[in-house]
Amino acid sequence: MTKRKGTKKPVDPSKLTPQYIEEQRRIRNERKERERIDREARGLFDSPEPIEEFIKRPVLQVQPSNDDKLSIKIMSYNILAQCLIRRDLYPTNGKILKWSVRSKVLLEELLWYAPDILCLQECDKIQYLHFWQAELKNSGYDSKFYRYNTKNHGLVIAFKQDWFTCKHQSYIKYDQEFEYEPYEPKLPDQRIVTNNVGFMCFLEFKPSLVEQYPYLAERNGMIIGTTHAFWHPFGTYERTRQIYILLHKFKEFKRVLTSILGNKKPIYSFFTGDLNCEPFDAPYLSMTAKPVKYDGRAKNVLGCSLSYTFSKERTLDEDEHESSSSEEEEEEEEESGEGSQETEETDPDAARLNNPSDPEPEVFTPSEEQEKMIQQLEDAHNGLDIRAVSMYSAGYAIVHPENATEFRNEPSFSNWVEKWNGMLDYILLLVPWFKDKDYSNKLDSLQSLEEYNIKLTKLLKLPTANDMGPKPNGQPRLNQYPSDHLCIMAEIQLL
Template identity: 55%
Template sequence: MDPAKLTPEYILEQRRLRNLRKEQERKEKEALGLIPQDEQDKRPLYIKRPLLKVSDGDEGAPKIKIMSYNILAQTLIRRDLFPTNGKILKWSIRSTILLDEIKHYDADIICLQELDKLQLKTFWMKEFDKLGYTVKYHRYNTKNHGVAIIFKSKLFTCKHQSFIKYDHDLVHDEGEVVLPSARIATQNVGFMTYLEFQPFLLKQYPHLSNKNGLIVGNTHLFWHPFGTFERCRQTYMMLHKYKEFTRILSVILGNSKGFYSFFTGDMNSEPFDAPYLSITAKPIEYSGQAKNVLGCSLTYTYSQVRSLEKNEVDENDGLDDEQRENPTDPEPEVFMPTPDQDQLLLQMQNAHNTLKVRAISLYSVGYKLAHPENSGINNDRNEPMFTNWVNTWSGMLDYIFILTDWDNTEDFSHSVDTPEEIADKYNIKLLRLLKLPVPGDMGPKPNGQPRIYQYPSDHLCIMAEVQLL
């Protein structure tokens, strides 16, 4: 090169371009989990998010932090599903980051979904015991992963549990509308724990004796693009089983003092879908896009392997779901149900509307106050944009609910509860919510989770801090 061209300006420009190339190479390696060890040690392995204020606390009432987290079952990880995620897919690496993240947020009650039975025995039981937690776990007997409710032993003791198998039919009370039967075997479950306050809490906060304690539930509903009808059925069962559990506990305890009641989980349903709306926007009337999606799900024929009748003969036996003559769009803009389908939709609607229990999402209640730029963007329930982020899809699937009695004359179909209302009516004051990112926070593609230096699961944990008044 002509030495005359090596001006100070030229040298500075070449250095700038070299640094840009290095930064781009670093980002590409980071996306593949290939950052050199010396650089790894300088960066946190996951993003720490703040708890955002919703309201001020009161004096003389305990604060409780409740977390819900789908931690991504290791048995479900395949390289073809996560082709660019790198070494975080290894359990030896991911387990350490998951544990550090859970320890950092220090929840009093932790509800986990997709917790592997193998890792429960070899890793989680030991680690949670070290941290002073008690672990309760439930799974379908043929599944390798399940759901867990984990709580600080110094605060609570578990007296009773109730288990939900969604493939089973319910025993209905006289006068209740009978829920449509399950169409397929989903093998999904949920369960509830009754947690009594430890004596020191009752001594420190005497008003807690006005309640019997806490009921905490956790579930993971059916995942399938055309599974909306089954999820709608499962949300009904969730509330029905809760109602049954509270009735049984009241008989055992011999009083009608009631409970602080929470239900969490991965509902595999967004805030504009029928399963979510059926339990929160009561009384529900299926209409518009929600009805189209719900009705369309009834047209899908599943393979024989999912059949509830083991001896049933299917003319398409041996075909995969994708090989059948099935609809291809789970969210059609227009759908005309058959008379039989219309009757099933009406039966589902009536069942939800005669069940006198309602769910209130805590993020729906308070996130608009805490983080307005990420509230109600793609829904009218003030929920955040997403808790699940993968290469091909993102959406809000995870929730922390309050469960409460509902007088079916009250109309919540188009309104969202406020923090003041839940404090006055249900003695639960919402203080803070764990911040959730917006799409611009997820960085350059490929950015599907889990990813080292971002999040160790394809879901983001959510957490609410409440005061028990």
């Protein structure tokens, strides 16, 4: 008898034990779960979810714009990688954690604010390939994706395809060695491999845009970069090193572009991203408050981070936290409310390694070796003739003074989870720094930006703590925000 195609081979009845049956069910359920995740990544959902609402924030007018100049809206957004979501980290957040729900809200939010240039962090590779790439293209954007090769998530730079062409890119791997110029002070050594990256795109103006704004013919285009800096409560030292590498690689990329283009026309230069540091921390100050001097709080945190010993068994790749829960299991957890939120990475060997418990001590006395490394880090940053100007620092106090903090006028937070909030995300203009100019205690004014052919005209408003409502209010949350970060956006005019 000929066996029909697709007919299962009969199983020996003696093998049909309860254990065998249970194992086959487990294998089948895992296969179905993998298939479901793959379908959802491609935008195919078994039961289409309605598009939920999100809080729409106003875009605040900083100063009037010029009618004859090109206005560009630049957005930075950590969209929370789906592969990093675990129910114990987000125990009260409900169904917004499902990609079938969250993907639609994220897309609706991006289309509502309609940036001309969009920089995303924590974008899952599978979601980019099967969802974001097509959706962005359908919405008028070209896009580029970059990730560390073992991570499931990475970075996206998207831009209006009618305005820009991207012919050149540059990639930053913070763990790789790079060459210094003979006159440049060297960084102190890296203490841990982080697997973090950044990248940059050179965007040329399309002829149709130059025809509309003829003065752009005297400009070469724009460099747009984005990054997601190392996250660990005691990671300030590594983040400060990474900021130096970011600026150094930008300088190198700009030098190469000038050679390729064969002229010295100016290039507008912006860097965005989740820097995982606040405005009073060494990484931020190293960019914006030059010449930087590590003292007080910044030095205490730096020294404390140098005293922390990372366990050799520590898994560096965040993707190990990838959730494997099925939707049925997620719904059960929603109903039971089980799980406890973790906002800090814990090291099971902390006691054995004699590690500090507070990453931000009020007082810390560094050892002689730590003092030397801190000074070396300071010298390296002050030896680099580039600095950064934060768009929110320059303009937010004008439009929302009650939410402009004492820390260089930055807003109070861009990241809001159940147990922590703070400002981690930035849109930065990169400009030359002449070492006779002191910005250590000086903020850039709107007028000073125009020296760099930039006019800041609008900023997307960020909420205050009171705006976040009663607890539990950790994000993401239905009808509020679809990520644990808030998108930020600046409208600037190219002069």
